[in-house]
Amino acid sequence: MKKNPIESPSVIERRDLIKGVAMSPVAAQFAASALINPAAAAKAVTEVSAPYPPARSGLRGQHEGSFEAAHMARDGRFDGKVSARESGEHYDLVIVGSGISGLCAAYFYRKALGDDSKILILDNHDDFGGHAKRNEFYYNGKTYLSYGGTMSVESPFPYSYAATALLEDLGIKPESYERYDLTGTVYNGLSNSVFFDSEHFLQDRIVAGYGEKPWxxxxxxxxxxxxxxxxxxxxxxxxxxxxxxxxxxxxxxxLKRISLKSFLIEYAGMLEESLPFFAGMGFRNNKRVDTCPAFEALRLPVFDGMAVAEPPRAQSVHFHFPDGNASIARLLVNQLVPGVFDKHHDQESIVSAKANYGALDQAQNHLRIRLNSMAVRVEHLGDFDDIGEKAVRTVYVQDGETVSVTSANVVLACFNNIIPFIVPDLPQDQREALGKASKVPMQYTNVLIRNRRAWDKLGIQRIQAPNGYHTWATLDFPMKIGEYRSSISPDDPVVVHMVRNPNSPGLPRREQHRLGRIEMLTTPFEEIELKIRDQLQRMLGAGGFDQERDILAITVNRWPHGYAYTPDTLSDPDLPYSMQPHVIGRRIFGRIAIANADAGAAAYTNVSIDQANRAIQEILISRGLT
Ligand SMILES: Cc1cc2nc3c(=O)[nH]c(=O)nc-3n(C[C@H](O)[C@H](O)[C@H](O)COP(=O)(O)OP(=O)(O)OC[C@H]3O[C@@H](n4cnc5c(N)ncnc54)[C@H](O)[C@@H]3O)c2cc1C
Known part of the structure; x- marks a missing residue:
């Protein structure tokens, strides 16, 4: 097995999933406690190093090779003067990060200053889109799509004028979603369920009808x-x-000042023994029963008789693509970089369009996207008052080499925590503010299974597993959009989407995130795979599921730096807006502006778009270009 899929992108490797780790003490220990037989599981196959990044499986999201240079920057390996090969490349704008925010920064800059603007986007991953990540599986001549991160156009906030106009310009019509959604017909009669595990309840059992049957x-x-x-x-x-x-x-x-757990036990009189039922529930920003302010859990039936004053809910939009918001990233790239897609695509045709990754970084294009490139230093080349066009030097690491480019401006559309390490000249208060962001670690796992007969037999579409390794498993959205067709028959393969949020109940929220990140980066795929097999077997075995026979492929998207942190009333001080860390942290610094979801302290696509727009406006204003 190649350790790093980037090392040999041309090799499609069909490998035994479990082989080679049976002797590892961790895996062996786990396997001993699991219901599954690792040797028998070895028949399934997964493509870890497919040439086309969306088709790579195994460990995705923050994949191997994508984060090591950042951790070196964090650990001081690039302190002082960073020597680098001068590429001789100069740009109007360098953008760090090709997530939705970075792509939108390029979009807004070009809207303001024209398509001739020379822009370079750097990203540390082998694919563009950041959290908006496309996963593809191929089986028996058919493609199965799913989302490895950002799931849908949705938000608790209404989309701003700028974000709405951008969706319109890309041809996305959220109100048209019903046209493509087959959930009502394909999963008709399948319900929500809860998996009660024998470690916390009397025995393993799945119970259908959660929220639907009388309690x-x-x-x-x-x-x-x-x-x-x-x-x-x-x-x-x-x-x-x-x-x-x-x-x-x-x-x-x-209720804003008490955790849901404390409220349930101390005020609603709940037995401690009932707590495991609430353990896996995720509330806003994936807060858990111990970290969620009770006020943010008012949707639970326990509050039905409480008449709490609530602000009116803001109306937002909803639209899901089969690959989640990766289609938004792809529509942006389609508009920004010539030659990546074969033609101008709309919200339907983009879904099945193949991207030519070789065209992303072409010298003849005004806009270039350079993947597998981690920015480790962004610094001004002179005093702010007396600075020329070559105002900023950006050093990035690609294939182990440090390379520098210059530009008139830089937008950091990456994430807040890393910024103080790559821009060491920032004022101290801004560095501290940026350091307070603490992204939520999250894992989105996609498993292609042979068919959904077990789900049909059990009468279920979604499973909450309060104490499971993954706390959520659902059959993927069935859709018919453009040329793409999800499976309709229960006999056909289907993607199961699973969600894991590592947490350590009882510790402060940020500490739970920190430990979760460590866990994610130190758990090998083989160990995760065993846990997935074990969990699916236990949950679906009663419906006839056989993990050895029925699992066809697994893609684990790990996001140690997942959702942007939103301050809450339990863990964070009640500060005036201008003193909130994300507001101080995103101040423009000379020629360097800051975008990304962290800058808006909310993990939503529209926030990433709005922050890109703000960052570009700040550049235009600061340079008198409006
Ligand atoms: C699992 C998951 C599910 C989500 N689901 C939804 C959803 O359904 N709807 C919704 O609205 N939002 C969702 N979000 C929130 C999502 O984060 C935002 O919607 C949005 O996609 C974030 O875009 P961004 O560009 O700000 O950040 P990112 O997507 O994180 O992009 C930043 C990019 O910069 C790269 N980068 C960082 N540092 C460097 C460096 N030094 N050099 C080079 N590159 C660097 C990162 O690796 C990344 O590729 C989800 C997030 C996660 C993690």
Whole structure:
């Protein structure tokens, strides 16, 4: 097995998934406790080093080869003067990061200053789009798409004028989603379910009808002690006011300052033994029962009788592509870089369009995207007041070599934590503010399975696994868009999408994120694979699922730096807007502006777009170019 898929992109490797790790102590220890037989599992295949980046499987997201230089920068290996080969390349704008925000920064810059602007986008990954990541599987001549990160156009905020106009310009019509969505027909009759595991409940059992059946019936089927069953049923049906004597506004203020866990135990009188039922639930920014302010969990039935003052919900838009928002990144690239796609694409045709990665970084193009290139130093080449066109030097690492380019401006559309390490000249208060961001570690796993018969037999479409390695598993969105067709028949292969958020209950939120990141970067694919096989077998075995026979391929998208951090009322001080870390952190610094979702402190595509727009406006204003 090649360790780094980038090393030999031309080799399509069909490898045994488990072979070669059976002797590793970690894997052996885990396998001993798992239901599966690693030797038997070795028949399944996965393509780890396919030439086309979206088709690579195994460990994706922050893949091997994409982060090591950043960690060297963090550890001081590029401190002081960084020597680099001078490429001689000069640009109007260098953008660090080819996620939605970086691509949008290029888009807005060109809108303002014309398509002739010379722009270079650097990204450390072997694919563009950042979190908006496309996963492709091929099986028996058919392509199966899924999303390795950003799932949908959606947000709790309404899209701004700039973000709406950008979607329109790309030809995306969120209101047309119904036309493509086959969920109602394909998964008709399949329900939400919960997997109760024997470690936390009386035995392994999947119970269908979560949120759909009467609660007494649902908990009646669950493997619970009588006390826990009565407790959970009461919490879901009582409609009781647990804070009598408080006004709706006082209740809201109180619930913002108490965790959901403390509220359930101390005010709703929940038994400690019932807590595992709530353990896997993810709330905004993937906060958990111990880190989520109770106020952010008002959707739970336990609050039904509480009459808490709530702000009106903002209306947003929703649109899902089979590869998630990777299609937005692809539509942007289609518009920005000639030759990557064969023609001008719209929201339908982009889904099946093949990208020519060789055309991303062509000298004859005004806009170039350079992948596998980690920026490790961005510095001004003179005093701010007396600076020429070659104002900023950017050093990046590609294939182990440090290379420099110059530009009139730079936009950092990467993420906040890394910025102080690559721009050491930033003022101290800004460095500290940027350092307060703490992205949420997240893992989106896609598993291609032979068919969905087990799901149909169990009558389920989605599984919450409160204490599972992955806490969520769902059959992928069935869609018919352009030439792309998801599977319709229960006998055909389908992608199962699974979500994991490593956390360490009881610790402060940022510390949980830090430990989660370490766990993600130190867990080998083989160990994750065993856990996936074990979990799917336990959850679906009653429906006839056989992991050895039914798993065809696995792609694990690990995002140690996942969702942008949103401050909350439990973990963070209540600061005026201008003093919030993300506002201080995103200040323009000479010729260097800052975009990306962290700069808006919210993990949403529209925020990435808006922050790109703001960063470009700041450049234009600071240089008198408006
Ligand atoms: C698993 C997951 C699911 C999500 N689902 C949704 C969703 O459904 N809807 C939604 O609106 N939002 C979702 N989001 C939020 C998502 O982060 C934003 O919508 C958006 O895609 C972020 O774009 P960005 O460009 O700001 O950051 P990113 O996508 O993180 O892009 C930044 C890029 O810069 C690169 N980079 C960093 N440092 C350097 C460097 N020094 N040199 C070179 N390159 C560098 C990064 O590796 C990355 O490729 C999700 C996020 C995750 C992690």
């Amino acid at each position: 007494a019936e649902f908990f009646g089927e669950a493997p619970l002690t009588n006390a826990v069953r009565a407790d959970l049923t009461r919490l879901h049906t009582d409609k009781k006011d647990y804070l009598p004597g408080m006004s709706p506004t006082e209740k809201a203020a109180f």
